[in-house]
Amino acid sequence: MPGLIWTLLALGLVAASAALFARARAHAGAARSIAADLETLDRPAPPAGADAEEPLLLTEVVDAPLRRLSLPEAIRRPKPLHLAMAAAFLSPAAALALSGPTPAAMMWLATAATIGFLILAERLDWRPASWLGAAAASLWGAIALFTQRPEADNVWFAALLAACGAAGVVHMRRHLVAGLALFAAMSAMLGLACLMLGAASAYGACLAALIGAAALSGAIYRTLEPALALSWLVACLGLYALxxxxxxxxxxxxxxxxxxxxxxxxEAFTLPVRGREAIVPATTGAVAAPFAVGVLLGQSVGMESFAAFAFILAAATQSAVLAYGARRLGGVGAFGLAIAPPALSIATCLVLALTTLLGVLWAAAPLAACAIAFAAVNTRAPSPAWSVGALIVACAAGVCAFDVTLLLLIGARGxxxxxxxxxxLAAPAILIGLAALVFAPRAPWTAAFLEAAALTVGIVALFMALRWIAAAQTPGMMFMGFAEAGAHVALWCGAALLLFHREERGAFYVRRFFAALLCALAGLGAIAALAAVMNPWWGVWPTAAQGLPLLNTLAIGYAAPAALIGALAWGAHRRRWTRSYVIALAFAGLLGGLWAVLEARRAFSGPDLSPRGLVDAANLTLSLMAFAAAIGLRAGRTWLDISERTLAAALCAAILVKLALIDLAAAPGASRTASIAILALAACALALPRTELKAPEPASP
Known part of the structure; x- marks a missing residue:
């Protein structure tokens, strides 16, 4: 009963102040109009021909800023309106003093004062009154909330908080920012009450009703779209926090x-009607569904099937909305930027649905198929949004392929x-490559990124497939022989050669980059694995060379990579890439020389090449091979001119290494002397200047 009395008193004060303010404003306006008319009648007429305005006096120029800096007139000379508003603003303090810290009693008076202030601002278009109402509701609501813990069954307090927020929503059409501030303050108080008592209470119901009112207001009126965005933010924060x-x-x-x-x-009701102007409804609808289902999936156990169905339903709904809107508005171009949020939401929902339903290990291929679907849609209705969606699902497929690779390396077998x-691995690479082909005519940059993803996944697939074949169906096995290492190098070189050969038929820079990357991997593998660590003669992991002479694992590990790197060198020479040509030819010569040396050693020592030392015949054979290489280099064709110095330096280094490690360490004898002599002849052949034979010039007549 006291609360009702104070409420009626506050409403009476606000109504009386509004009436007094309206009357005073009307009298002041009438007085100003009469004074202006009298001044016009008393002012003498200007002389003929003088239509220029009179200059302002110095006192007028200086006095205007000083009047702005002085105290407001409401403070210097308070009127009955201002006193009544101050009394209404402070009326909840009387309830706090008389009836004790009762949240409902304080909120009754605060709600009455707030509604009165908003009515005053609505009728008289006086903006400070709306801010005063927002301040009254926020201040006294916070005091009532924190002075005494709200009770779970205190429905009146929750309803009054929601009423203040609803008044702010209604007031947004006149003063948007003040209404948004009041709505945000009341939503925050209801959310705090839900945190203290639980959302399954009157506070949670009032918060949901307030959010729904703000969202519907923002959907109906275009000028109130900030209310829609703010309600979406409050809903997301409330779901996550509670x-x-x-x-x-x-x-x-x-x-x-x-x-x-x-x-x-x-989103479904506004996007097909407003088109490019419906960015806020499209964004809220696109983000709300994945966020809500994601929160539900993260806090509940055993909801995977429901979440996957919800994600698929959200994607299908937004696809139908876009299709209907495009048909109604005359194409997807009418959406403008408003098409981006639904398209991204469709891609995100597909990723979440497939990974939730199938698992990360088996979702790569379906996600790559979704990239093809985006490419097909882009063919019928071109838009950059489909390109972004395809890139999202392709990246998700790449992440799933990475998880598959980790599982294979950990211990999957058979x-x-x-x-x-x-x-x-293989299926996603092929499907993403097909999506790149479909995107190529209309979106070349998207095709380039998709082709890069396809090449990355494809290279990993080839590596793991070769590992599975060579490692007894156990890709995670740590041991790797020289034959498998050489096969990997040959595979990388072959892929690089194919990319160089067809670089003009796709994304030029992407194919060239991946070709260079594969060449770098092949070079590192040739130096680190084949020449040092896995060499069957002096390596850390020596293995036997199985097979027939010249047709054994040495040919797979050394001859095949040397031939493919030589083909790369020839391609670089044709393109006049001097540096790449020299590097590739050096690697080809290194692997070819290693193959010849190891094949010669196998001819004398058998499949097991690891024992130290050389027989005399093998030593002489290696020296003769060095001499033959020197003669062949000096008599090389013109295409060897560019890298002749590099190859000669490498051959001289190999001769010095053999001389120091093998010949000088061998026992004295005729074979040792002959070997050293042959090496000396090879060095002399490299040191002699080269003379080119020229055809005789025809005699002059």
């Missing part, structure tokens, strides 16, 4: 579903490993 409560299993699922349905419905390689 989802960890013990009572969340009771209310979280219906609340999340209703929130997602509300903003999806707003048929399971083969299925993972085929379904998790």
């Amino acid at each position: 989802s960890g409560q013990s009572t969340a299993p009771v209310w979280l699922t219906p609340a999340a579903v209703l929130a997602a349905a509300l903003y999806l419905a707003i 048929t399971d490993a083969a299925i993972l390689i085929a379904a998790g």
